[in-house]
Amino acid sequence: MIAVTVKMDTRDLLTAALDSLTIQVATVDPEDGRILFLNEAAARSLSGSREELIGTSIYEHFPDRVSAGRERLRQTLARRTVQHFESLHVLPDGRERHFESSYTPTMNEDGEIVAVQIISHDVTELRRAEHANRRDSEIWGVVSDDLSLTGQRLRAILENAPIIISVSDLDLTIRYINRVPEGIEVGHVIGQTPLPLLTAESQQTLVEAFERVRVLKAVTECRLQGTSDRSWVARFAPLIHDGEVTQVLGCSLDVTEQMQLQAQLASKRRLESLGTMARGIAHDFNNLLTVILGSSGLARFRGRATDGVSSLLDEIDAAAREAADLCEQMLVYAGRDQASTKPGNLNQVIDEFSSLTRAAVTANIRVTYRLQPDLPATTCNRAQLGQVVLNLINNAADAIGEATGEIVVSTDVFEVGERLTEFVPDPPAPGRYARLCVNDSGRGLEPEDRHRIFDPFYSTKERGHGLGLSVVLGILSTHGAAISVDSAPGAGTTMTVLLPLHETADLPGDPVSGTSFWRGGKGTVLLVDDEDLVRSAISAVLREGGYDVVEASSGDEALALLAAGEPPVGLVLLDVTMPGRDGWSTLRELRETHPTLPVLLSSGLPQSPPPGDPFAGVLAKPYSPTTLLQLVAERLKPSERAR
Template sequence: MKEQTSGKVRIFLGISVLMIVVFFLIDLYKTVEVAVWLFYLIPLLFISYVAPRWISYLLLSICTLMIGVGYVATPPHVRTDVAILNRLIAITVVWLTIVILLERKRAEEHLEESKEQYQDLVELSPETIYIQQEGKFVFVNGAGVELFGATSQEDLLGKSVLDFLHPDCWETASAWVRMEREEGKIISSIEEKYLRVDGTPVEMEVSAVPIDYLGKPALQVFARDITGRKRLEDQLRQSQRIEAVGRLAGGIAHDFNNLMTVITGYVGLTKKRLGNPELLAKGLDEIGKAGNRATRLTNQLIAFSRKQILQPQILDLNQIVSNMGKMLLRLIGEDIELLTVLGLNIGKVKADPGQIEQVVVNLALNARDAMPTGGRLNIETAAENLDEHSIDQYGDLPPGPYVKLVFRDNGVGIDEETISYIFEPYFTTKEVGKGTGLGLATVYGIIRQSGGDVRVESEPGKGSTFTILLPRTSETESVEEGVNMVQETRRGKETILLVEDEEPVRKLLMETLEEAGYTVLEAPDGGEALALLSRSGPTVHLILSDVVMPKMGGRELADQVASVHPKIKVLLISGYPETALGQQDETGGGLPFLFKPFTPHDLTNKVRNILDG
């Protein structure tokens, strides 16, 4: 093909040179006429279209020389006064025409070359590139054909892009069709889920830009398969979870081993001190304190898991911070300056007051530990409105009004790597014995379960800022009657059916209730309880049942008893926080519930309240 093309060039070149020689000879032996000089354009035009640029410029220069020689060689008596002007005009016309033509040809060659390079770049690109017009594929490169699982471009061209989008991403498709007509609007990298030809989903990172394609608006889309990256990210998160669980298990084991050492130790000592009432009471007190510490530890872990039972109320954060001022001063010490800046008209939040106070205490203690040589702690409150541009800073919070609580210290600060771990349980940067590793984990769990989020900003040596956002509420604060905190154990004579699969717990509850005057029937699971109710015997007034048991749990038992014995009341107990949450409806109602661990006093008073209700 190239040999045929070069042959044609040589033919046109020979013809053009011959024409130039003929025109030159005519110029020498004929009276000067303007049309003769313009005839030089004919061979030059042929040459400029088929020959390389340097040949065209060479012959252009030769023609210019011939025009001048033709004028000089013409006899003086034949020349006219206008001849030289005509030749100058002819030279100018020839040069302008040919140069413009050659430059245009060069531009077209560059454009064609750029187009070929672009096509090669697109076709050979390892990234998927396709063009959609009116929502349909009009171009797909080789990588796209392979990624979509097609055998050729024809399998995709003309088909709707919507057919290859996962149903979860259909809302994006209509927006992209509108973008085809919006110049200058670019889609930065977003993650979308596509479908291959065989229906297999594939995760892609996509960006797009509006273009003109064949004279019509279109959208050029760049897509990258990130399925492998997603898999690696999942593996990384899994390994991090395993690491966190390992740290959590080690911390729990350490703390509970200490508590069990206290309990078993004092049990042994108490057996030896049966003859000394004073030492006996002291040992029992220490056992009780260890049990309370174990309860607080499990509550902290439950707070981290965001499954604790909250008792939300309408709260004013300004009032909480103000009321805790003196206590915080004692907590952080005299070498740390405490400054509170309370915003005006910040609104109210709906949260558990005890849990929010726990958050304030934990963050204050964290700031204190970050300033071992003293410093300044600022506690600030303010109103905050999140819009679509600012929600990215606060996890998955929806736009809307919030109340902000900020703790800012000028302590040692936290590096970027540590920030990613600080909310994990039992993760601590403090010395052994100076931190449990549960303080910030508890804060995070409480705030997230309350519908808010926590943000940390810190640099080593520049202090730390913890920003808490809680949804602002428009509900009004309800006035509650005072509660008598000193309650005596209330006794009764009714019959209670106790259903508990753990024998030690069942035995303890049975003795507690019998000591309070009740007649107690016992069953290890729901099935045995129903069998006992079906037999003739004393009338059962209340069923006290654990929630999670083999064969039949407390919830199912309560449902069956309600259909057969609607007058029997039910009290559920459990050590699993999610089971407690499951008994409540949206208004906080549902079956009465008592969360383990509880004291004999708590149990007997709860039972009496239900029976009297």
């Protein structure tokens, strides 16, 4: 047993230690539930003082849970081992709190149960964190050893508590500690200060905390970061003798997992904010590009353009399409683009991008490929998956720098049997995956960098823009895939990607663009869009194609025109993103009265055709006049085309 050098007897010291805890500790008589001992936290929960509560029955303080309390004691006495329970308490103000408790029988030398120790703590916040992130969190282990008013039994509680409890001199020298962090021996701590175990910043924080306790004689709390990548929340209370602070009682809880969970939630929120911003920009930008392409097409058709003018119009069209590609990439970066996917082979994608890889890697770096033959297909966007491979190899090359090194790219099939919590953005579900590993012999990552490398605009390189790996994460998110990082300073880095194997039928190809649809149309098109510029440009294209056009600036206006029946409408060109009633709501409403009316849903954001509606299709903005006129001609009712 470790000696404790304090200027008070052991019973008082350990009672003070229990009183400094936030968990509730009580000792009760096994026969009638009479309270024999309780700490300050338990007394506060029962709204009384220790002196008032000792000797009273535990049942009289919980009249609505007498049966449950007796049953818990009965189970503990019958099984003669520690029993764990969880309960939901409704506070007087209506708030609900979750408590986890352990009931531990204390036996004398003859094996008779003479007392039952009840230890409870509030786990409400842990339960909320588990629910918010859909993750299983380990909860504090409940103290389960003997408890009694004797010093020996009180010491047993401290040594089995799920928190680190210490007694230190004012110069931070540790005189007693109930447990030490994993990998550290007690003999290396007793008689020493904990400063070598902490980062430089946390060393200063700890020194300042001890100064506050000594001067203010009050409880203080701080957060400490260890050199072993562990984090603690520490609470310090003064031990006072004859009016002077003689030593400091410390209680430290390892909060590493909680901090990692908070960091993951914060990273998700940042990506969600970036995605929301990207969607807004892409929507407005694609509307403008639709106007540009429409106006360019009209100018080309109406103007009888010379070769020089035609060349300029071609450049306008090409620039608009490149801008549209940039919008798509921006949505991919933000993880908001539902990428066009089809079955593909990961090995083939790696081979297709090998030429770009060779151009990106300098001569001092060797790239080795270890690809599993006959790798099953995955459902992917080949271009985007190639970008993932290229970005990961570029990142590995940057980590090696100018030194001689090697990058190993490998693939195989990997079976996930249990939750792999190190993967982001979400742990993969159990099943078979195509695994891509990119390993480099570079400098490795510091722990603080490893947790942030997927954050947008974060970079460990002096001139890096911090988008490479955030792009990777965004693309993988749209593919239902996940990635993990294994790295340590001086030990290189391995990026592991898990891609779901292909399980669905091949996707249909893109429609073939027509080239001869100008002035060949007949019928009436109802054009619904809240943007004046878009309506003006598209209505001009439709009229040039031979169609009559009725315009509406909102979903409600469109429904009113359809209800009036004049003029008869053969097709609706319907914008999806509008204030008030959007395109989807408008479509559902008009299907009540026009179940077979052709509808083209138009949007500057990725959309899927409505399921179960063969008369509705999707036209992605921006689109060329020829593409618009082709789709209108294909979908317009034959009766309307004959008008």
